[in-house]
Amino acid sequence: MKLFLKTLVLSLILLLISLHAQPQPYVILISFDGFRWDYVDRGITPNFDFIKDNGVSAKSLQPCFPSKTFPNHLSIITGMYPENHGIISNGFIDYTTGRYFTMSDTIEVRDARWYRGEAFWETAERQGIITASYFWPGSEVTDNERHPTYFYNYEHSRPYKNRVDGIIEWLKLPYEKRPHFITSYFDAADTYGHKYGPNSEEINQTIAGLDSILGYYFQKLKEIEMLDSTNIIVVTDHGMTEISANKVINIEQLLNGFKYERGDSGPFMLIEPAEGELEKIYKKLKDAENHFKVYKRGDVPTFYHYSNNPLISNLVIIAENGWGVETNKSIENFRKYGNKGNHGYDNYWMDMHGIFYAIGPAFKENYQVGTINNIDIYPLLCKIFNLVPNQLIDGNLERINNVFEARRIRSI
Ligand code: AMP
Ligand code: ZN
Ligand code: ZN
Numbered sequence: 001m002k003l004f005l006k007t008l009v010l011s012l013i014l015l016l017i018s019l020h021a022q023p024q025p026y027v028i029l030i031s032f033d034g035f036r037w038d039y040v041d042r043g044i045t046p047n048f049d050f051i052k053d054n055g056v057s058a059k060s061l062q063p064c065f066p067s068k069t070f071p072n073h074l075s076i077i078t079g080m081y082p083e084n085h086g087i088i089s090n091g092f093i094d095y096t097t098g099r100y101f102t103m104s105d106t107i108e109v110r111d112a113r114w115y116r117g118e119a120f121w122e123t124a125e126r127q128g129i130i131t132a133s134y135f136w137p138g139s140e141v142t143d144n145e146r147h148p149t150y151f152y153n154y155e156h157s158r159p160y161k162n163r164v165d166g167i168i169e170w171l172k173l174p175y176e177k178r179p180h181f182i183t184s185y186f187d188a189a190d191t192y193g194h195k196y197g198p199n200s201e202e203i204n205q206t207i208a209g210l211d212s213i214l215g216y217y218f219q220k221l222k223e224i225e226m227l228d229s230t231n232i233i234v235v236t237d238h239g240m241t242e243i244s245a246n247k248v249i250n251i252e253q254l255l256n257g258f259k260y261e262r263g264d265s266g267p268f269m270l271i272e273p274a275e276g277e278l279e280k281i282y283k284k285l286k287d288a289e290n291h292f293k294v295y296k297r298g299d300v301p302t303f304y305h306y307s308n309n310p311l312i313s314n315l316v317i318i319a320e321n322g323w324g325v326e327t328n329k330s331i332e333n334f335r336k337y338g339n340k341g342n343h344g345y346d347n348y349w350m351d352m353h354g355i356f357y358a359i360g361p362a363f364k365e366n367y368q369v370g371t372i373n374n375i376d377i378y379p380l381l382c383k384i385f386n387l388v389p390n391q392l393i394d395g396n397l398e399r400i401n402n403v404f405e406a407r408r409i410r411s412i
Helices: 002-020 037-041 046-054 069-078 120-126 160-171 188-196 201-223 278-287 328-337 374-385
Strands: 026-032 056-062 091-094 099-102 131-134 181-186 230-235 248-250 260-263 268-273 292-296 315-319 324-326 356-359 367-373
Touching: 026 069, 026 201, 026 374, 037 046, 037 056, 046 056, 046 201, 046 230, 046 356, 069 120, 069 374, 091 260, 120 131, 120 181, 120 374, 131 160, 160 181, 160 201, 188 201, 201 230, 230 374, 248 328, 268 278, 278 292, 278 315, 315 324, 324 328, 367 374
Parallel strands: 026 181, 026 230, 056 367, 131 181, 248 324
Antiparallel strands: 056 356, 091 099, 230 356, 260 268, 268 315, 292 315
């Protein structure tokens, strides 16, 4: 009799647990590189309007400094400032080893040692969620413990619809193999923003094309009956501003005769003076400070969060908004290719801001918020999946959790 009662109680407990356990949510995180916050106000984005009416939209998404592609995709996916996740630019030198990280060098891009933050797919996989990436900076590291279960090595020209189709194939896998968190990435707004500028007819066509990719997502998810159960979050790494070949300062010419190494150009430049040259170079730049600012690494204004990492060079030059700190070569290229747009500037400048649009069961409907920080997206993802976040993040859930549809988030 006693044994019977024990078994009955145990069965009841198990039944209650299984009733309480809910299926894991689905999230597709889409990045439209360089899609500025106000592109959605041009009357050419019906699918963004659909999300606005039926989901959450922010006035803008603030990137971290520098407002460049790799640093900010890593900030979005780790919840950390670039000084803490370690990808401090699209290209930089580790002066202690002489190694050079650049996004076009697949060996370095796939070397996990550069990536000091914990990507959301790592957090999720460690806690039992299968993840996938149809492109995202940092997703193709060779270290098996650090990449999503499914991923593709970056291929710039892979047709956009193929990317969506590939994601739909993942979602059609048997439940025990199916990913619940998927990233995807589209470069077009960045590529054409650089080439033609943010105010061109060409960028408007691109914006409309990306909006229709969003529509294609909706259509394909509907076909597999997953539109209502999937959370779609659309973000940008940074915005875009118009630039002019007349607004340039030739730093190489200015520092002629000094010994130093250099990284980046345009919105900012990293200067690593040779031994004994620091004070001389700093003075030379400081005396010439016009349309740019020069800082010693430790003196970069705290609001940039761009000091606390030895990968950041001893001197950092930040151009005035819209200006360029350049080299002979970069000025020559500028004149030759006639680029019309750029980014990388002060991350508080609205031209550098991107978008945050989200729709799905986790989110409120027709809910508009102000500016969101991109480092808060990682804790938002953790909350949707009810996961314990990495404790070292800079992001803060408190700043963003008003976007949730309270009834539908499991732990609330
Ligand atoms: P940016 O110089 O900051 O404008 O960088 C934009 C470029 O980053 C795009 O044109 C892409 O080709 C490149 N990119 C984006 N994602 C990746 C990736 N996962 N691996 C390598 N390059 C990438
Ligand atoms: Zn970018
Ligand atoms: Zn770009």
